[in-house]
Amino acid sequence: MEMINRRTWSSPLSRRDYRNSSGFINEGERVVLGIGLANSRGGSVLDIGIGGGRTAALLAREAANYVGIDYTPEMVTLARSNHLGLCFENMDARDLSAFANGSFDLVVFSYNGIDSVDADGRKSVLREVSRVLKAGGTFAFSTFNRNWHGFGQNRARSSIVWSNHPVKLSFRLLKHAMGMVRECRFAPLEERDGEHAILLHRAHDFGIMVYATTPGQLRSQLTESGFTGEPLLFSVDGRPLDGEMPANEEYFHVLARKPSLS
Numbered sequence: 344m345e346m347i348n349r350r351t352w353s354s355p356l357s358r359r360d361y362r363n364s365s366g367f368i369n370e371g372e373r374v375v376l377g378i379g380l381a382n383s384r385g386g387s388v389l390d391i392g393i394g395g396g397r398t399a400a401l402l403a404r405e406a407a408n409y410v411g412i413d414y415t416p417e418m419v420t421l422a423r424s425n426h427l428g429l430c431f432e433n434m435d436a437r438d439l440s441a442f443a444n445g446s447f448d449l450v451v452f453s454y455n456g457i458d459s460v461d462a463d464g465r466k467s468v469l470r471e472v473s474r475v476l477k478a479g480g481t482f483a484f485s486t487f488n489r490n491w492h493g494f495g496q497n498r499a500r501s502s503i504v505w506s507n508h509p510v511k512l513s514f515r516l517l518k519h520a521m522g523m524v525r526e527c528r529f530a531p532l533e534e535r536d537g538e539h540a541i542l543l544h545r546a547h548d549f550g551i552m553v554y555a556t557t558p559g560q561l562r563s564q565l566t567e568s569g570f571t572g573e574p575l576l577f578s579v580d581g582r583p584l585d586g587e588m589p590a591n592e593e594y595f596h597v598l599a600r601k602p603s604l605s
C-alpha cells in the first residue's frame with residue numbers, strides 16, 4: 344500500500360491532476376471547513392496532504408498562522424509555486440514531532456488523504472493530530488466509506504472521456520489500459536475481512552489503495568486518540584449523517600474535537 348500510493352502521488356500524472364486545483368471539492372467540505380474555521384477563530388491552521396495546495400488559500404485567508412505539509416516532495420514544490428508566500432513543508436502526518444503539543448486550533452486532512460496510510464499509520468496520524476491540537480481544537484477530514492457499493496463485487500470504474508483529437512484520445516486509452524493492468528495486479532492485495540479494510544480505488548487509474556472505515560470504527564479510533572464526544576459526520580452534499588453509512592456514499596466528511604480545558 345505504502346509503495347503503491349507513494350509512487351502514484353509522486354508521478355508527473357498526479358502532479359498534473361493537482362496542478363491547478365482550487366476551491367472546495369463539494370458542499371460537505373465547505374460545511375466542515377466553515378465550522379472548523381469558525382471554531383478556530385482566526386488562530387493557527389495545519390493543512391495536511393496539501394497536494395497542489397487546493398485548500399491553502401481557503402484556509403490561510405482566515406488564519407493568523409498557516410502551515411501546509413505533504414509527504415510527497417514533488418507536491419510541496421508544486422504548492423510552493425502555486426502559493427508564493429505561504430509556508431509549506433515536506434512532512435509525514437505520522438510524525439509531526441516538528442510541532443509542539445497544542446500548536447494548532449484547526450488541523451485539516453482533506454480529500455481522503457488520511458486513507459493513504461495503513462491501520463498502524465492511521466493510528467499514528469490520529470494520535471499526532473490530537474497531540475498538536477490545542478484544547479478545544481478541531482480536526483476536519485474526510486474518509487472512505489467501507490460500505491460504498493463501488494468497493495463491492497461490481498467495482499466502480501472511470502469511463503474514458505472521448506476526444507476527437509487523436510493524440511488526446513490515444514493518451515486516455517493508454518492510461519485506461521494501464522489502469523486495467525494495475526487493477527489485475529493490485530486487487531489481490533485488498534484486505535476485506537479484518538476490522539479494517541484496505542481497498543483498491545479507481546482514482547489515478549487504480550493507482551491508490553485506501554483504508555476504508557465505518558462510522559462505528561471511526562468513533563472508537565477518535566476516542567482512543569483523545570478526541571471527545573460524538574464526531575459530526577456530513578455527506579458530500581453537506582447533509583448531516585448519523586447511524587450506518589448508506590452504500591451510495593463513497594466517502595464522508597468528519598469534524599472531531601479535542602476536549603476543552605474547563
Ligand SMILES: C[S@@+](CC[C@H](N)C(=O)[O-])C[C@H]1O[C@@H](n2cnc3c(N)ncnc32)[C@H](O)[C@@H]1O
Pocket residue numbers: 352361364391392393394395396397398412413414415418434435436437453454455456457459460
Ligand atoms: C488525494 S490527495 C489530496 C490533495 C489535496 N488535499 C486536495 O484535496 O487537492 C492526497 C495528498 O495527501 C498526501 N499524503 C498522503 N499521505 C500522507 C501522509 N502520511 N503525510 C502527509 N501527506 C500525505 C499525498 O502526497 C497527496 O498529495
